[in-house]
Amino acid sequence: MNKVVFILAIIILQACTLRYGFDGGKVPDDAETVSIAFFENNSALGPSTLGQTFTESLRDLFQSQTRLELVTGEGDLAFEGTITNYVVQPIAISGNQTAAQNRLTISVKVNYISNVETDKNFDQGFTRFADFDSSQDLAAVENALIEEIFDQLTQDIYNKTLGDW
Numbered sequence: 001m002n003k004v005v006f007i008l009a010i011i012i013l014q015a016c017t018l019r020y021g022f023d024g025g026k027v028p029d030d031a032e033t034v035s036i037a038f039f040e041n042n043s044a045l046g047p048s049t050l051g052q053t054f055t056e057s058l059r060d061l062f063q064s065q066t067r068l069e070l071v072t073g074e075g076d077l078a079f080e081g082t083i084t085n086y087v088v089q090p091i092a093i094s095g096n097q098t099a100a101q102n103r104l105t106i107s108v109k110v111n112y113i114s115n116v117e118t119d120k121n122f123d124q125g126f127t128r129f130a131d132f133d134s135s136q137d138l139a140a141v142e143n144a145l146i147e148e149i150f151d152q153l154t155q156d157i158y159n160k161t162l163g164d165w
Contacts, residue, residue: 045086090134109125129149
């Protein structure tokens with residue numbers, strides 16, 4: 001009787017295996033390369049390095065989270081696009097009609113082309129924001145806010161393209 005229970009327990013445990021990966025996504029089996037073109041800053045504002053910073057953030061994410069080789073030409077997976085919006089707006093008004101908080105919003109437009117799974121191609125905009133206290137000078141917090149927003153934007157793009165959710 002104990003042997004039967006033991007064998008059944010092993011069968012049940014093997015059938016109920018939880019499988020997960022650290023990258024949170026699935027690279028198509030036939031994909032070996034990724035190309036990420038320079039994202040030009042087409043917004044009216046923002047630091048002059050905004051396009052380069054975003055492009056490098058997206059490249060870093062794909063290099064660290066996938067087995068794909070980054071190439072300069074057309075990759076099996078290809079990204080191109082522009083930064084379309086960079087704006088700072090007041091979001092919370094205090095008692096004396098001044099802004100208590102401001103919001104930095106950045107939008108990017110991404111054209112994704114999969115030469116492996118063409119049904120997954122898209123041309124889509126992504127927007128994220130970060131809030132900061134109005135007593136802070138934008139120049140003092142801008143780099144940290146941009147990094148926070150780019151972390152979110154690049155993860156959104158990764159999830160849309162390779163996320164296996």
